[in-house]
Amino acid sequence: MNHFSIQNIRTILNKHKDNKTPLLAVMEELQSYYGYLPREMLIMVSERLDVPLSQVHSVATFYHGFSLHPQGEHVIQACTGTACHVRGGIHVLDHLKTKLNIQAGETTSDLEYTLETINCLGACAVGPTVVTDGKYEGHMTTSKIDHLLEKIEQES
Ligand code: FES
Structure with missing residues (x-):
């Protein structure tokens, strides 16, 4: 499991800066890289994409592919x-x-x-x-x- 890095999260967010609706793509990449989406990460995504945290949280809990907690091996x-x-x-x-x-x-x-x-x-x-x-x-x-x-x- 990769360790949480603010710099890396910024890099992933920047990769999708030209995407008009980047939320899902960003979250998929973060989930794939880190294996889960901790609250601090959701807050960063919310702030950087200017999407309400409640919406980011809803997406994270709605899709089965996302996890808010670390997954086991x-x-x-x-x-x-x-x-x-x-x-x-x-x-x-x-x-x-x-x-x-x-x-x-x-x-x-x-x-x-x-x-x-x-x-x-x-x-x-x-x-x-x-x-x-x-x-x-x-x-x-x-x-x-x-x-x-x-x-x-x-x-x-
Ligand atoms: S009820 Fe369908 S696989 Fe268990």
């Missing part, structure tokens, strides 16, 4: 949709919370893992479904979660 998304729920998805999620010692929406203090919930991952037939760093895992159970986390640890 590994992002685990657990499905909480109905099809996964009836197949035991809640136990999978609870197990992930216990193993990682965080709640959904949080990142571990060592910045290794972020746990997210998604309402449907579009793989209902193989639920409960979990996506780890973009890779789909179906028919999840608590023991499969243990195995998955062990595999990630070994590969790190």
Whole structure:
């Protein structure tokens, strides 16, 4: 993860100075570079682009691709949709919370893992479904979660 640098943020803002509606492009580049959009960054964007902070904040929270908090090295998304729920998805999620010692929406203090919930991952037939760093895992159970986390640890 890149460290917050006012100079670098200014450089990114300047790159888009000729864009008539630069807000989204600037935020996408900042998200991509830093991995998240802290409040100080949103304030800078608001001031430099002369866009109300409330609007910048709305954009940051509306689009799924933006995060206001640092993301972990590994992002685990657990499905909480109905099809996964009836197949035991809640136990999978609870197990992930216990193993990682965080709640959904949080990142571990060592910045290794972020746990997210998604309402449907579009793989209902193989639920409960979990996506780890973009890779789909179906028919999840608590023991499969243990195995998955062990595999990630070994590969790190
Ligand atoms: S409900 Fe879980 S993938 Fe659709």
